[in-house]
Amino acid sequence: MKNFLDENFLLQTDTAQRLYHDYAKHLPIIDYHCHLLPDQIANNINFKNLTQVWLYGDHYKWRAMRTNGVNEDYITGSKSDCEKFEQWAATVPYTLRNPLYHWTHLELQRYFDVQELLSPKTAQQIYDDCTAKLQTPEYSVQGLIKKMNVETICTTDDPLDNLEFHQQMKQQPDAPVKLLPAYRPDKAMNADDVPALCAYISKLEEVVNVTIHSYEDYLAALKQRHDYFAENGCSVSDHGLEQVYAEDYTDDEIRAIFVKIRANNVLMPGEILKFKSAMLFQFAIWDHEKGWVQQYHLGALRNNNTRLLTQLGPDTGFDSIGDFNQAKALSKFLNKLDTEDRLAKTIVYNLNPADNELMATMIGNFNDGSVAGKVQFGSAWWFLDQKDGMTRQMNALSNMGLLSRFVGMLTDSRSFLSFPRHEYFRRLVCNLFGDDIENGELPNDIEWTGKIVQDICYYNAKNYFPFDK
DSSP: OOOTTOTTTTOOSHHHHHHIIIIITTOOEEEOSOOOOHHHHHTTOOOSSHHHHHTTTOHHHHHHHHHTTOOGGGTTSSSOHHHHHHHHHHHGGGGTTSHHHHHHHHHHHHHHOOOSOOSTTTHHHHHHHHHHHHTSGGGSHHHHHHHTTEEEEEOOBOTTOOOHHHHHHHTOTTOSSEEEOOBOOGGGGOTTSHHHHHHHHHHHHHHHTOOOOSHHHHHHHHHHHHHHHHHTTOOEEEEEESSOOOOOOOHHHHHHHHHHHHTTOOOOHHHHHHHHHHHHHHHHHHHHHHTOEEEEEEOEEOOOOHHHHHHHOSSSSOOEEOOOOOHHHHHHHHHHHHHTTOOOEEEEEESSGGGHHHHHHHHHTSOOSSSTTOEEEOOOOGGGOSHHHHHHHHHHHHHHSOGGGOOOOOOOOSOTTOTHHHHHHHHHHHHHHHHHHHTTSSOOOHHHHHHHHHIIIIIHHHHHSOTTO
16 A cells, blocks of 8 residues: 555556656746736745635635535634634545645645644644744745746736736846736626626726727727737736637627627627627737737636625635537637638637547647647646546547647646646656556657656746747
């Protein structure tokens, strides 16, 4: 029987162990999509305690605590940080076979060298010891990043953001990480909520100091922000959508719809889809013009619990996997861009595992030989970024594409303690190849396989993203 979380965790064969320890383990991390706060990185803060760095904003943990019967006061409510941690510690033993059990103890080991299992018995000692470490310079935010060998971080930023903290980081020549923005204009196309969109347009007017009367004015203002992001080192965009929008429309239709939006009038369902389609296509054109990488996170059914959404707001743990019909619209959207020779490097992520093979085959339609792995089936995302989900995503990509050209893992996280997810992913990659070699399904060429492993874990992303240009 193997020991839990030892040096060969998830590595089931001698070959897998060799691939990981000799080829993957020490590579830097390129985290090209996350939700970390740039001000905390630029200001290099120290968190006051373990709860603040570990539980604040982590709706994975919040969902588990609610399921375990923990009152909301101990999750997002008014209870003290110590009391909230105690409730998390009481929940952890009940997370057996949930990836949270792995992540929790992997993070305690990698950052704090805590070997004990978290439980009510060990909670206070772990909390006190880790909190004490978090007060030291080595455990500042940049210290935590350096500890995990993170080379590049791309945050997720609205077009209205002034990017002051990304600029501030550029003035820190000794900073351990390159901090770059990502352009996420979802709020700018959210015609489902016309009052919110009108308020957004008004804020945009203030930022660009221009009055927006027409659809052309709106595009010009957003393009100005796109240019501003590029000037500040941005070379990736991102969208979090239920599905890609690819309705047919005319420019005159979109102009008329925009007039209705500015008048704060309710839109018909067809008008909403046309407006979203026009905006999404326009964003993609700008990305192509600048040589950016565009990302599409598809399939989340958000804000399912109206009562708790009203009480706590969005991004608090009440989203789930949706069952959207992704294929036709995605194909139509990518094909329209490709036909006009305006298809940028593209990564598509699905949240429903039923769409794995769909995505794996869709990307092959638009890989045209101009760039290795130009269109990517993105890493298993959100509910799927665990052992089974990541393995299934990589198997689908292996069967229907080239796993060897895959740009690998990202954290998609709000926590500075989430970088061991890259290690988790790398161990699974090595285990897949190790199993195949030991089963005689792949040749026992460790040098070449080790190169492929390194490419997936680091070098493919290094070459794919224009971060060094």
